[in-house]
Amino acid sequence: MELMNLGVGPAPLVPEAAAGDFVLTGHVLRPLSLSVEQLRGYSSMLAAPFDLRCFTTNRYIRRVGRYRGVGLTDLISEAGLRNDAPGDFKRMVFVAAAHDGYAVTFSWHELFNTPVGASALIAYECDGEPLSVEDGAPVLFSGADIMAAPRHVKRLRRIDVQVLRPL
Structure with missing residues (x-):
């Protein structure tokens, strides 16, 4: 599928993230640029410990302890999603x-209409x-995934919100 701009101006520019920081940009009302230290100021959630395994071979990589972090949907809600056209x-x-x-990637439906969103977090502990x-901070982790490795993102730099063009 092709990503598209629906004819609106770009979101305000946010500087590239420094090591340990990440930005939330794209189709949002208020782009965010946050450090790991700033994440600690938000309400937190805990993830259950898990075994990190290679997605393609199922090879055991390592045990990962209990992450503490900020809910991904909380940060997206703070940034606010632009809804320039119905739907x-x-x-x-x-x-x-x-x-x-x-x-x-995540879809809006996954994050806001399934249990995936309730367990996706950006970890700082x-x-x-x-x-x-x-x-690896900050770490994006999707706790509801069957295999954790594919959406276990260390040194998160950016989350960009895009709107797919209707087919």
């Missing part, structure tokens, strides 16, 4: 990218210990 929100995708270019940039 835009139903065609929204959220592209999350790491500093190394690794990228994953693991097993009660602060995560540093060297540990």
Whole structure:
């Protein structure tokens, strides 16, 4: 599917994220630029510990402890989604990218209409210990996924909100 701009101006520019920071941009009313330290000021949620396994081979990578972080939907709600045309929100995708270019997606329906959204978080702590940039902070984690590895994004840099063009 092709991403499109629905004829509205771009969201206000937000500077590129420094190591340890990330931005939430795109089809939002109020772009956000947040550091790991700023995330600590939000209401937090906990994720259950899990085994990280390779998606393609199911090879065990490591045990990951209990993440603490901010709900992804809480941050998206704070940024506010633009709904320039009726039903835009139903065609929204959220592209999350790491500093190394690794990228994953969520749909609006997943985040706001399924249990996935209730367990997707941006972590700043693991097993009660602060995560540093060297540990991969900030970490995007989708706790409701059957396989955790594909949407376990270390060193999150950007989440860009896009609206898919109707077919």
